Amino acid sequence: MRAAGIDIGSRTVKLVVIEHGQLVLTQKRLTLHDPLEMASELVRGVNYDTITATGYGRHLFKSLHECGIVSEIKAFAMGAKAILPRCRLILDIGGQDTKAISLTAEGEMNKFEMNDRCAAGTGRFLEVMAAALGYTLEEFSKAALSAKRPEKINSMCTVFAESEVISLTARGAARNEVALGIHKAIVSRAVALLRRVSPPQEVFFAGGVALNECMRALIGQELGVPVFVPPEPQIVGALGAALHAAGEAHEMRRTVEAVEVNRL
């Protein structure tokens, strides 16, 4: 049986298909202005027996497709546990959300925190700040890593922080130090969410922002714990959704949990 999971996020749509505990397909594309159309296009022609949707577009997807529904919080918990069975603390920084999730000793979802309403401290924030400094995302992370000291960024509001960055550079602050300051500001916010759900312990870092090397390093430093990043951190939610779809068919769960570590 082939089980699919689709994670319709604010910036990208991710699709995962699993069969016999193996990842057989992963796909990603930009959400753009029409999440339902992008998601529908992504599943068109894809062969699966059952599918679960997650992400902010999940209910929209259900209006057009027969599917299960799972919140992205639960989906990330399921996906992370499948990739790293020992994981008990998860950080996901996506396009418009930051989530901290703790798991119980049995690996069930326990406490969670999420940024409310604004894009402060999310992937979108990083994108806007990189653009304000004239960096690509890759350059942005590299520049931050090269800085000896951070410029302090006070505002976490995307709009205010952008003007703060502009006035810092206008004052002649080093670009890479401003970049480091921005990374630090996001990290302190993410760490506060993590501390609210669990004492410091190894963090499973997922979501597009986990691709940022500087963020990974700073999270580990700040909490004093190892940070585990899966090879494809953006598909963790979609994998969780696929496991949800498979689980409802009562077959695959065990094997999937055992397998994906070598596959991913």
Next chain:
Amino acid sequence: MSNYTQMWSDLGLDLNAHDALLSILGEAYQSIFLSQKDRPEGMKYFDFVMSEVHGLRIRELLDAKAAGRKVVGSYCVFVPEELILAVDGISVGLCAGAEFNFEGAEEVLPRNICPLIKSAFGFKRGLVCPYVEASDIIVGENTCDGKKKAYEVLAPMVRDLYIIDLPQMKSDAGKALLKDEYRKFMKKLEDASGRKITVETLKKGIEITNAKRKAVKRLAELRKADPAPISGLDALLVNQIFFYDDPVRFTNSVNALCDELEQRVKDGVGVFPQNTTRLLVSGCPMAVPNWKVPMIVESSGAVIVGEESCVGERGTRWLTDEKGETVDELLDSITDRYFQIDCAVFTPNPSRVDHVKDMYRRYNAQGVIHYSLQFCHPYTIESGPVEAALEKAGIPVLRLETDYSQEDAGQIKTRVEAFRERIEAQ
């Protein structure tokens, strides 16, 4: 509707803005309440009250005023309805539950203030609340700093603003202060109405108010059943109408609803399937038409089975002792009753968390949503210790902090769904 145009105009309402408000309200009511499945027949009365909330009820108030009765508007459960009834007055809760004319409110208030206060000012300055305009006296109360200071700004905008001071600690001195304040309020009501409060009139006021409380307590009791015989939204609506309607008629209507619900419970009939996840809401009051969070919860596959809130059990759980041979003894009973209210403005406030635990058990709830209005310091600050105490007792808690806007509805829905998933995995 148009029958009331002259009345609204005489009250000085801004007719265009008021029409716009009623039309938004009507649409919201249709999509949130009337679309629910298997609603009890007894809710028809409350639907009618809501459809006439700015119409027939206002006409009743104006007729009563013409007959010499006083209308007393207020924003808080610390204002004793017993005393208002004892001078044959009418007690009404004032509008503070919608994001309406916030730009007008922000001309006189800071932007970062709780939405309930901002809403009250939005309604007043937008001239769309017939209750405010019909009130002979508006009673403010020194609960939180936000309200206390905002009343100073409100005073010049209304006919007669009367302030009740409140203690902040549950001490003997605090209680003495409260009694003294209620005595002064009694005098204020007597002077305004030209009627003397006697043992008989006060006892009658207590009886009417107690009967109303007993009716909503009976309703609360029926929500223990699984399947839930009534939705949390409908039960909240009844608790909201508690503040507006004629008390005797309201009591009878709630009791009629309860008769029907009793039968439902016997027959095992409910509005959600059996074993639907049962949640308790605890925190800030939800004034009409603030239905945002309950709507999200109940459209996410969970049912709300109780409200630890001023619009809910915190406001109604205690009765006033009806015994007493003198007005002063009855005033003691009233003071005793109101002094127990465990609003977060008190410090410390341990009985509130005990009550949440107690409700969690009594209503067979499986989790608690702690609801705070943004910038409400008493409840947002208290939410941390409350969450810690409940989680320690093994009670799952989801902490929400929100306002009257819809911009965070998607995030709230995600969190509520994940909370339900967390509970269901246990």
